Amino acid sequence: FTLAVIPMLNHSGGMQMFNAEVTGITHDKLRPRISQTAKGLWFLYFLLTAILTLLLWIGPMDFFDSLCHAFSSISTGGYSTRDDSIGAWNSAYVKLVITIFMFLGGVNFGLMYKAMHGNLRCFWRNDVFKAYIRIILVFYIFFVIAIVGRGQVTDLSSFTLDPLFQIISTITSTGLTVNNFESWGTFVLALLFLLMFFGSCAGSTSGGAKIDRILFLLKNSGNEVYRCIHPNTMMSVRINDKVIAPDVVSKVIAFLCIYVMIIAAGGILLTAFNIPLVDAFFSSFSCVSNTGLGTGVTGYGESYAIIPASGKWVLSLLMLTGRLEIFTVLLLFTPGFWRK
Template identity: 35%
Template structure:
């Protein structure tokens, strides 16, 4: 979040358009300017981020963390980085209060800061709650949490509150690509593991600090697929793609399809490379997804209680490339690797 805010605030001062960087980061359902000047938009978003940072720091400190740990986990939560001062991550605090606080702020970090501007600054909760991406994001979290919680109660003997808290925490940390851990979800029911793996690909909302393909893009992809089905039924019909009541330009749709294709190609090629090095199938798939979408813990040999140290050195290079490509959303990396870019 910080480098984007810095870029869109400073670039106009040196003669470069900050709006280009703003649109790149806030691509999706929400990319309009919130203020007449893009630098003012950056300052407004920065104030929200700074305010959330202060609030989370103090509530974690009040919940029992010392000042240093509260600071580290505040930065790691709102930045969806997932780094902890404890070897066992958030589980090391053994505090339901800490877990619920981090859940809340992880979910906030996974929501577009442009929409949070409308909620906190403009005081327009109606427009915030009407956003189709936010409603889908919340619905996805709720449904996933309830299904996994039921599995934990029925198959693993969890108490109801413990099952709900463990399920909600892991769903939140995965969908926001934060990567904190409170449970070894690798021993959970296979359906729960598959749901968490799917959430790795979905990620948070556009314009948030979360990684992943983003909820708005998944929604838009489903709309595109629906349009193609309708075209098959009515070949002469003219159908537009709408998201949140707005007609989506064909250029945006083409860009989305290109991004999904690139994500699939990079993911598949990386899995093949890890498989060629002797890494098992589950570990390869989970490690690539967890790296590409900047999550951290995966499944198999890179589960929540494991790490990546045992992987071959070349595999670590591949996964490092996945981290960079996923965080920059593929296009930037491919442009840099294109010879024509360097000739210019």
């Protein structure tokens, strides 16, 4: 928004801010000027919000609830106007529509912008988007197996739409819920840990480490293992058929290391406030990834109200750091950023 309305940032400083916001990985300019790119993305954002509002209004929601949940879903914020969240409507239509738009909120907005202008092939040529789809499908299979294995099948939606909703809600860091997912077992809880860590695509509205970075890490790790056997081999990390510069790969690995250290530090601090170990680390993980899910003492019915005030300060700092993606915070405190 700042880049779109303040022309003075359309120089190197604006490009630095743009690169930082899209995680320093996916920073292709869609238009010649950064301000035009920002305005194009804002138009797409408002368009998706308007469409979702209308679709929810057609269903069982009134206009106010529809508008609030449209804001909440596209931004992957996760707030609801009801204590029972989406479950208050008990509507498969509402779950399905919000699932689709949460999924879109987790897609790189640059890809959707290109698709909106006729380049539909960009989705299937993008390694990150394909990985996003595969992760959702694989985890969906695991979720269904766990739900059926624990005898939690109550109706068709309980093992079809509900797990898909929860997977997409978690990987996009939205945090909306339709059921008490803790009843699905500890295996599902472990899978949610992974989903919160992954996040969705860079350039989306979601939190988490982002799938882009995970791909960088996996491909670079594979290269290093191969070099152990063939030490003289020259290999590079390739994403979307492009060779990634070594300094970008180093930045990604540094980010992931700092990301994990912040989660660990937050979990350790929370245990000092008499929060159980698993719950402390889950809460730290949930806040850094901006998901907002809780389990145990912060789970269904209790939420984070049970955390003492000092613990809330810690969680607030973790949420802020996770939302600003760490390097953005460091960038703002760098004198060179403010020089023209």
